[in-house]
Amino acid sequence: MTQPAASATPLSDSTMASFGSTLPVPTYDRSGLTAGIVHFGVGGFHRAHQAMYLDRLLSGGQAREWAILGVGVLPSDARMKSVMDSQDGLYTLVSKAPDGSRDARVIGSIIGYLLAPEDPEAVIEAIAAPTVRIVSMTITEGGYCIDPVTGGVDPDHPALRADLAPGAVPSTVFGLVTEALARRRDRGLPGLTVMSCDNIQGNGDTARSVFAAFAQRRDPDLAAWIGREVTFPNSMVDRITPATTDADREQIAADLGIADAWPVVCEDFEQWVLEDDFAQGRPAWEDAGVQLVDDVEPYELMKLRLLNISHQALCYPGYLAGYRLVHDVCQDADFARYLLNYMEQEATPTLRPVPGVDIDAYRHQLISRFSNAAVRDTVQRLCAESSDRIPKWLVPIIRENLAAGRSIRYGAAIIACWTRYAEGTDEAGGTIEIVDRLRGQVMEAAALSRTEPLAFLRQQDLFLDLAEQPVFVQAYLEALGILRTRGAAALVGGLAG
Numbered sequence: 001m002t003q004p005a006a007s008a009t010p011l012s013d014s015t016m017a018s019f020g021s022t023l024p025v026p027t028y029d030r031s032g033l034t035a036g037i038v039h040f041g042v043g044g045f046h047r048a049h050q051a052m053y054l055d056r057l058l059s060g061g062q063a064r065e066w067a068i069l070g071v072g073v074l075p076s077d078a079r080m081k082s083v084m085d086s087q088d089g090l091y092t093l094v095s096k097a098p099d100g101s102r103d104a105r106v107i108g109s110i111i112g113y114l115l116a117p118e119d120p121e122a123v124i125e126a127i128a129a130p131t132v133r134i135v136s137m138t139i140t141e142g143g144y145c146i147d148p149v150t151g152g153v154d155p156d157h158p159a160l161r162a163d164l165a166p167g168a169v170p171s172t173v174f175g176l177v178t179e180a181l182a183r184r185r186d187r188g189l190p191g192l193t194v195m196s197c198d199n200i201q202g203n204g205d206t207a208r209s210v211f212a213a214f215a216q217r218r219d220p221d222l223a224a225w226i227g228r229e230v231t232f233p234n235s236m237v238d239r240i241t242p243a244t245t246d247a248d249r250e251q252i253a254a255d256l257g258i259a260d261a262w263p264v265v266c267e268d269f270e271q272w273v274l275e276d277d278f279a280q281g282r283p284a285w286e287d288a289g290v291q292l293v294d295d296v297e298p299y300e301l302m303k304l305r306l307l308n309i310s311h312q313a314l315c316y317p318g319y320l321a322g323y324r325l326v327h328d329v330c331q332d333a334d335f336a337r338y339l340l341n342y343m344e345q346e347a348t349p350t351l352r353p354v355p356g357v358d359i360d361a362y363r364h365q366l367i368s369r370f371s372n373a374a375v376r377d378t379v380q381r382l383c384a385e386s387s388d389r390i391p392k393w394l395v396p397i398i399r400e401n402l403a404a405g406r407s408i409r410y411g412a413a414i415i416a417c418w419t420r421y422a423e424g425t426d427e428a429g430g431t432i433e434i435v436d437r438l439r440g441q442v443m444e445a446a447a448l449s450r451t452e453p454l455a456f457l458r459q460q461d462l463f464l465d466l467a468e469q470p471v472f473v474q475a476y477l478e479a480l481g482i483l484r485t486r487g488a489a490a491l492v493g494g495l496a497g
Helices: 044-048 050-059 075-086 120-128 158-164 173-186 203-218 220-229 246-256 297-320 326-330 333-350 359-370 379-383 386-404 409-421 439-448 470-485 488-496
Strands: 035-040 067-072 091-096 102-107 110-115 134-137 193-196 235-238 264-267 271-275 291-293
Touching: 035 050, 035 110, 035 120, 044 050, 044 091, 044 264, 050 067, 050 102, 067 075, 067 120, 075 110, 091 246, 102 246, 110 120, 120 173, 158 173, 158 203, 173 203, 173 220, 193 203, 203 220, 235 297, 271 297, 297 326, 297 333, 297 359, 297 379, 297 386, 297 409, 297 488, 326 333, 326 359, 326 379, 333 359, 333 386, 333 409, 333 488, 386 409, 386 439, 386 470, 409 439, 409 470, 409 488, 470 488
Parallel strands: 035 067, 035 134, 067 110, 091 264, 134 193, 271 291
Antiparallel strands: 091 102, 235 271
16 A cells, blocks of 8 residues: 655644645544444445544534444454554545546544454443444445345354354454343343444345344343344445545645545445434434435335446446446446446336436436546456345346346346356456455356356356246356357447347
8 A cells, every 4th residue: 555645744633623724624523522333344435425424413513422433343454443543533535526526525423443353342342332322334245144045144154153152252243243232231221223334135134134143042032132122224325435546545645735544535426315213312314414214125226226236237248348447338338328228127127116216317327427437436346246246136136027027138148247257367368356255166167157058157056046047048148158259348239229
């Protein structure tokens, strides 16, 4: 990680005021804030989204008892802890509009950071504190220990088994939070709210299922108490937030004079739809632009099946065809039309009515957002961890459309493109670095599909019985044949027609 220019001033509480003439900085007294939220997974998205919304409230004189204490659960999170400690939790947030304009500000809503592998006891006690009333999470789709075949909790997941061993020191989110909840119960304290902000349909319901299964194995009485005292609201979150690059650090240093080791750059669009189900109160998020609703499902289905799957639809053929930035893919007319066709013909028919949303306008807005050249989102970022995304997001759409006799050719093409991508070389012969928790499995299946065409599709842990569905198999093999003989651009061009 390249450090910002030496002439820039390091960001911290002691230097923050010096930037006030250049960009907005927190004017509220951070020393008097209380941590009411403990958040697991302090990455770019959390800092561009939940932490940003809370900073708005703090800037308006609200939510002083709702500041965020961040937690990292992986050894690799030590890097984030080092940065957050050195910068007193402060960071620069830069949102970029399609016209090239930028809005920068310093965010101050995170007031501390704990590293669980370094001090799990500190994390547990922080959650057990009476002042903490919300535990929130962005731990990615793969962090929930869900069996992709059954859709339920995997009771034999190694991480869960390890935390349930007698005398084990908790290391997972579920082990740490459950231990903290046990202490709250034993101390006569009320429960709290566990708020998932991950891209999972029914993310709150999923979190409830994992915690319930974990607690039941540990202590049935504790599981019953959690069932009564802890709420798990569902939510839909949306803001495209690419990984921070050295160029971002250098530009912030040059333009703003801030030496920020880990700024956040994102698009100017933002959305958060949240089920209003909180055990011990919440910040007045509605005053910061959050939509508080009774039923999140229509919004989350819209986002997952239009935005998230469109990302999967563009990334594999885009990368194979030589594109490396998302906006370049979506500024290609064939790719844009192909994405709209997928959204109109296969995703939209599976959606419920979404209150207050014009779906056709939303679809076209997505193409505009993806085409935002200022964001410089990478195609490779979208290709990562496919085995956590395709089974949860795309396979249910395909199965629903098969059952209804509707089109599945776009879904089949997306999986065919993943197959070709997982072979590990692009169409120019360049090596592809496959980033996936099942890297060995998917690459082996992709290689085997050269001689056994359905080998990739026969991974039942990813695709259930799709290899046994003749209509789907025909569309999949047709797309795979075009990819191997004529290339991704030809496949996309045919689907754009």
